[in-house]
Amino acid sequence: MSARPRSQRSLAAALTALAVLAVGCSGEDADDSASDTGGSAEGTPEEGSTDGSTEEPGGGGAAPAQGTVEVAGTVAEDLPSPWGLVELPDGDLLVGSRDEATVLRVDPSSGETSEVGTIDGVAPGGEGGLLGLALDDGGRLYAYLTAASDNRVVRMDYADGALGAPEVVLDGIPKDTRIHHGGGLAFGPDGMLYAATGDAAEPDLAQDPDSPAGKILRMTPEGGIPEDNPDPDSLVYSLGHRNVQGLAWDDRDRLWASEFGARDLDELNLIEPGGNYGWPEFEGSGGEDAGFVDPVAEWPTDQASPSGLAYTDGALWMATLRGERLWRVPLDESGDAGEPEAFLEGEYGRLRAVLAVGPGELLLATNETDTRGTPEEGDDRLLRLTVS
Numbered sequence: 588m589s590a591r592p593r594s595q596r597s598l599a600a601a602l603t604a605l606a607v608l609a610v611g612c613s614g615e616d617a618d619d620s621a622s623d624t625g626g627s628a629e630g631t632p633e634e635g636s637t638d639g640s641t642e643e644p645g646g647g648g649a650a651p652a653q654g655t656v657e658v659a660g661t662v663a664e665d666l667p668s669p670w671g672l673v674e675l676p677d678g679d680l681l682v683g684s685r686d687e688a689t690v691l692r693v694d695p696s697s698g699e700t701s702e703v704g705t706i707d708g709v710a711p712g713g714e715g716g717l718l719g720l721a722l723d724d725g726g727r728l729y730a731y732l733t734a735a736s737d738n739r740v741v742r743m744d745y746a747d748g749a750l751g752a753p754e755v756v757l758d759g760i761p762k763d764t765r766i767h768h769g770g771g772l773a774f775g776p777d778g779m780l781y782a783a784t785g786d787a788a789e790p791d792l793a794q795d796p797d798s799p800a801g802k803i804l805r806m807t808p809e810g811g812i813p814e815d816n817p818d819p820d821s822l823v824y825s826l827g828h829r830n831v832q833g834l835a836w837d838d839r840d841r842l843w844a845s846e847f848g849a850r851d852l853d854e855l856n857l858i859e860p861g862g863n864y865g866w867p868e869f870e871g872s873g874g875e876d877a878g879f880v881d882p883v884a885e886w887p888t889d890q891a892s893p894s895g896l897a898y899t900d901g902a903l904w905m906a907t908l909r910g911e912r913l914w915r916v917p918l919d920e921s922g923d924a925g926e927p928e929a930f931l932e933g934e935y936g937r938l939r940a941v942l943a944v945g946p947g948e949l950l951l952a953t954n955e956t957d958t959r960g961t962p963e964e965g966d967d968r969l970l971r972l973t974v975s
Contacts, residue, residue, distance in 0.1 A: 650901030650917035655975045656930040662695045662950065662969040669952040669967050670770070671720030671730065672895075672940040680942075681728065681745075682952070682969065685716035690728070690750060693969065695950075704750030706743070710735045713765030719772030719832075721780065723808055729756065731772040731782055738762045740772065740782055740810070756780075756810040757822075761800040763788035771803075771834040771896075775842065779813055780806050781824065783831035783844060790867035793827050801828045801866060803844060803858060817861030827864040827879060833896025835903060835943075839922055845893035845905050846882075853891035854882035855905065855916060855924075883924045884916055890929075895952075899943040900975060906938035908954060913938060915974070935970065936960055949974055 662680075671683035680693040681703070688709035691700045709717050715733030722728055728750065729742045738760035744751035762768060763785075771783030786793045786801035793801025796818075805816055805824035812822055833845035842858040852871030856864055857880075865879035872881040886893075892909035903924075905914040912932040917925040931938070931951075939954035948971070955966040 649920040650925070651975065652917060652925055654902060654915045654917065654928055654930075656913065656915070657973045658931075659971045659973050661698070661965075662971050663693045663698045663700055664965040664968050666691065666700075666952070666956075666967040666969060668716070668956050669954065669969070670716070670718050670939060671772070672942045672950065672952055672969075673720045673722045673728070674942065674944055674950075675722070676726075680950070680969070681720060681722070683717045683720050683730065685718060685957075686711045688717045688732075690717075690720075692748065695971070701748070703745070703748055704743075706730055706732060706741070706750070706753055708732070708734050708741070708753060713763075715762065715765070715768045718768065718770030719782075721772045721774050723774060723780075724778075727808075729772060729780065729808075731770050733762055733768055734758070736762075738768050738770075738784065738787075740780070742808075756808075757782070757799075757804070757806060759799065760784050761787040761789070761792060761798065767830045769828075769831055771832045771844070773834040774808075775805075776836055776840045778808070780808055781834055781842070782806070783828070783834055785830040786828070786866065790829070793829065793866045794863075794868070796821065796823060796826060799823070802826050803828065803831060803834075803842075824860060825858050825862045825864060827862075827866050827868075829866040829870075832894045833905065833941075835896040835898045837898045837903070837918060837922070838901075841922070843883075843896060843898070843903055845896045847892060848885075848888055851888065852882075852885045853888055853893050853907075855884040855893070855896075855903065856880065857883050884927055886910070886914070886927075894938070894954075895940040895942070897941040897943040897949060899945075899949065900947055902974075904941050904943075904949060904974065906941040906951060908937045908939065908957075908959070911936055911938065913941070913951065913972075935968065936966070939967075947973055947975060 667684045668686040670685040719731040728745045739758035740756040741753035767785035769783045769785035782804045792798045803825045804822040830847040831844045846854040862880040865874035871885045890910045891907045895906040897904045903916040912929045915928045937954040940952040942950045951970045953967045955962040
C-alpha cells in the first residue's frame with residue numbers, strides 16, 4: 588500500500604537530528620511531549636509513557652550497520668486504540684484496545700477481526716486503560732491494566748475463542764488519574780513475567796525501593812517473588828524509571844527497555860538486575876558517576892516518545908508516538924549498539940506497538956485514534972513489515 592505523508596522534515600532538520608543523537612554509554616528517551624506535571628507525555632503536553640510489547644526474542648546474529656524496512660501490507664484496519672499485541676500459537680493475533688478494554692482476535696491472512704471479550708475492571712482515562720498483553724505457555728492471557736484505584740496485572744483463561752474472568756496476579760501499583768502508568772508486560776526467556784510501571788506522576792516514587800512505581804518488576808506467573816530476584820524479598824528488578832512501555836530480549840537473553848523522558852531526552856536502556864536508572868535525579872545520561880546506569884541510546888523527545896520495542900535479526904526496533912517513526916538500533920557481534928536509523932518517518936502517524944513474528948518480519952500497530960492523533964480513514968492499522 589502507499590504511504591500517507593503526515594509530516595515533512597527538511598534536510599536541515601535531519602542533519603540536526605543526527606548531530607544530537609548519542610549512542611553507546613549515554614542516551615536519552617522521553618515521552619510524546621511535555622506534560623503539565625513537568626514531564627514528557629505520549630503525544631501532547633500531557634502524556635508520558637506506554638507499550639508493553641510482549642514479543643518473543645527474534646532472529647539472532649549481528650546486524651548490518653544499515654537496515655531496510657518495507658511495508659509488505661496491511662493486516663487489519665479500523666482497530667480501536669490498539670495497545671497490547673500478542674501472537675497466538677496458531678499465528679492469529681490478539682490486540683487489546685486501551686480505551687474500550689476489549690480484546691480482538693485478528694486473522695493475519697484475511698484481516699478478519701472478532702471480539703473475544705471485554706476485560707472487567709478496566710477504568711480507561713488519559714494514558715490509562717487496557718495496556719500491555721502477554722501470553723504464557725499454557726495459553727493464559729495476562730494483561731496490565733488501569734483499574735479504578737490502581738494499576739494491576741491480571742490473567743484470564745483463553746479457550747475456544749473466548750476470554751475467562753480476570754484473576755488478579757498483582758495489584759497496588761500506584762496510578763495517576765491521567766499519566767505515567769507504564770504498561771509494558773512480557774514473559775522473559777526465563778519464564779518469569781516482567782511488568783514495567785510508571786512513576787504515577789510522583790517522580791520520587793521511582794527511587795523508593797518499597798514502592799512498585801517507576802520500576803521494572805519481575806515475578807512468577809502466579810505473582811510471587813522469584814528466589815533469584817536482586818532482592819529476594821522484593822519484586823523490583825530495576826528502579827529509577829519514569830515511564831517504561833517497551834520490553835524486549837535480544838538473542839543473548841538480555842533485557843532492553845524503552846523509556847519516556849521528561850522535557851529533554853528519551854532512552855533505550857539495557858536492563859541490569861538491581862540497576863538504578865536515575866530518574867528523577869537524571870534524565871538521559873550523566874548519572875554513571877553517581878552510581879546510576881546510563882542509557883545506551885537517547886533521543887530528543889520530539890524524535891521519539893517511545894512505546895513498543897521488539898528484537899529481530901540482530902537489531903532492536905522501537906515504535907515512537909510523538910516522533911512518528913520506527914527506530915532501528917543494530918547490535919554488533921559483541922552486543923554493543925550501533926548508530927540508530929529512523930524509518931517510516933511521518934508516513935503512518937503515531938506508532939504504538941511492534942511485534943517480532945519471525946526472522947525479518949515485524950507487525951506494527953499505529954495509534955492515531957488516540958486523543959493525540961489525527962485519524963484518517965482506516966486508522967488504526969496493523970502493518971506487516973519486512974526488515975533487515
